[in-house]
Amino acid sequence: PPALTTEAAAGLPTAFLTAWYALHRVARLAPGERVLIHSASGGTGLAAIAVARLLGAEVLATAGTEEKRRYLRGTGIRCVMDSRSLDFAEQTRQATGGEGVDVVLNSLAGPAVRAGLEALRPFGRFVELGVRDILADAALKLAPLRHNITFSTVDLIELQQRKPKLFGTLLREVMDHIAAGRLKPLLCTAYPLDLAADAFHLMAGARHIGKMVLTVPDRGETTAVLPDGPPVVRPDGAYIVTGGLGGLGIATARWLAEQGAGRVVLNGRRSPSLETARAVKDLPGQTTIVLGDISLPGTAERLVEAATEGDMPLRGVVHCAMVLSDAALGTIRDYQIKRVWAPKVTGAWNLHRATTGHALDFFVLYSSMSSLLGNAGQGTYAAANAWLDSFATWRTRGGLPTLAVNWGPWGETGQATDFADRGYETIPTREGIEALHTLLAHQRVQTAVIPGPPQTWIPRAGSASSLFALLAPDDLPAADEPESGGSGIHARLQGLPAGIARQSALETYLGDHIRAILRTGSATLDPQTPLKALGFDSLLATELRVRLETELPVRLAGNFIWQHPTVASLATALAALMGLAPEAKTSP
Structure with missing residues (x-):
């Protein structure tokens, strides 16, 4: 419409098309009905309020901050609730005399979906605008749908691509209402293009109301790369x-x-070795060593005291402490959980409490790719690192800048240097430190730094997940999983003659698993070669044991692999455990 400014016009199409399509076409919102609009202070939310009122419906709304809720009350909405609490379901029923609403326009995720369904009256319509639960293939319990409830989703991009004529019709309907003054332009905040980064930071923090619009000048110059910003590390x-x-x-x-x-x-925890002491002595600047277990009370406080001696401000923390205690998931004991969790989890919490009140520039947590990919035998370690990942998000949401780095294996230092010996790509020290610097400069909260092509690390079973689907190619190497399916190996062995045929089949099956673990492709394995000579360590032995227990009808002792250190001896022992020893009769 000619009366609109370009900024106001830019803020119209996506928000109003979504609201008009969702409420008018999908939900069939009728005069006198009630609609609950979540996150109603955003562009789509405000557009939905306008559309609902045009259709003659009563609006209830939620928003994430008191400032936003005050704004919505100022527009005349009598029932405005907190979108970050599940109390809105009960509050909705109270506000409607126990009846509930006819339509829920949802943009919340997780348990809020169930709460929204429970806020509907019989024959209500739930319209999903968000994609987080959909892409995650989240479960939806169906009990709330028992009263003739309709569940629908709205994806404007798919509507445009698959039904362009309908999309055009909806756009014309919206613009006709705007031109006639029945729908008003949204509240828009304009940002010049050179302040785009500020606009995106504000939007990512969900601190805006209405629409945000970038304005492009007719002419001008600007820097097309991110500025370096202030130094990550301060000399004071x-x-x-x-x-x-x-x-x-x-x-x-x-x-x-x-x-x-x-x-x-x-x-x-312990005094440095001679080699470590020399390395510390060679560090430039002022360096202090404070011994102590970070998981024990008082240690974190002593570190802060040493750091701030002479009134020097504490500016950053890097939490690298860790202990490994590998075990198959079914055999993990309490002492192993405590041993792994104490330095990682308790240590991080102690540092968090001890640094309260200090204006830190960063709080870095050295997490692991194990919390993203899993690793056989490292369930406790993966869980502890997953806690760090969530802790980083929790602290950052509280205004405390925190970074969790899901490190892959480093090749020149640390406890995973053996990965390079087994043929994996690893992180060179210089590149790892450069990555850390970059993540801090860009104020990331959680990022994985993993070397090599994605298919090296992503298991075939996880390649189709929403987290990895865009990273893992469809043509993963055949070596990622055994060619012969494990679920039928027992039956196939039973059908083979006792003796060489049965022994060879089991050796081939084991060889497939070993090649998958070692990532050695289709290389031929000599059944008499010791597993240690192939690069097997305790972690890989645990992975092999977990694979075998998962696919075969056996329970194996923790040291079973080392008791039978070649493929041939391992095959013989497994056959005996399954009652399929080479000399045994073929089962009828």
């Missing part, structure tokens, strides 16, 4: 590194010192 600041006497800890401390840190405090 102190920094704490837990696990600081290990390989990654020393590498991190060296980076901090070379970046000009005023003071670096290294923490470890």
Whole structure:
């Protein structure tokens, strides 16, 4: 319409098309009905309020902050609730005399979906605008649908691509209402193009109301790359590194010192070795070692005290502390959980509490790719790192900048250098530290840094998941999984003559698994070669044992693989456990 400014016009189509299609065409909202609009202070939410009123419906709404809720009340909505609490379901019923609403326009995820369904009256319509639960293939319990409830989804992109004529019709309907003054332009905040980064930061934090519009000048110049911003490490600041006497800890401390840190405090449980002591002595700048278990009370406080001596401000924490205690999931014991969780989880929490009140620039948590990909035998370690990942999100949402890095294996230092010996690509120290610097400069909250092509690490079973589908190619190498399916191996062995045929089939089956674990492609394995000579360690032995227990009708002792250290001896022992020893008679 000619009366609109370009900024107001830019804020119209997506928001109003979504609202008009969802409420008018999909939900069939009728005069006198009630509609609950979630996240109603955003562009689509405000458009939905306008459309609902045009259709003669009563509006109830939610928003995430009190400021936004005040704004919505100022527009005349009598019932405005908190979108970050599930109390809106009960509050909706109270506001409607126990009846509920006719339509829920949903953009919330997780348990809020169930709460929204429970806020509907019989014959109600639930219209889903969000995609998080859909892409995650989240479960939906059907009990709330028992009263003739309709569940629908809206995807404007698919509507445009698959039904362009309908899309055009809807656009004309919306513009006719706007031209006639029945629908008003949305509240828009304009940002010049060179402040686009500020606009996106505001939007990512969900701190805006209405639509945000970028304005493009007729002419001008701007920098087309992200600026470096302020230095990540400050010369007037102190920094704490837990696990600081290990390989990654020393590498991190060296980076901090070379970046000009005023003071670096290294923490470890035991006195450094001669080699470590030399490495610490060679670090530039002021470096202090404070010994102690970070999971025990008082240690974190001593680190903060050492860092801030002489009134030097504490500017950053890097939590590298970790302990491994591998075990198959079904055999994990309490002491192993405590051993792994204490430095990672309890240590992180102790540091969080001890640094309260200090204006940190960053709080880095060294997590692991195991919390994203899993790793046979490392269930406890994966869980502890997953806790760190969530902790980073929790702290950041509270205004405390935190970064969790899901590291893949480092090849030159740390506890995973053996990956390089087994043929995996690993993270060079220099590149790993550069990655850390980049993540801090760009204020990331959680990022994985994993070397090599994705199919090296992503298991075939996970390649189709929403998390990895865009990373993992469809043509994963055949070596990722055994060619012969494990579920039928027992039956196939029973059908083979006792003796060489049965032994060879089982050796081939084991060889497929071993090649998959070692990522050795189709290389031929000599059944008499010791597994240790192939690069097997305790972790890989655990992975093989877990695979066998998953596919075969056997339970194996923790040291079973090492008791039978070649493919041939392992095949013989497994056959005996299954009652299929080479000399046994073929089952009828």
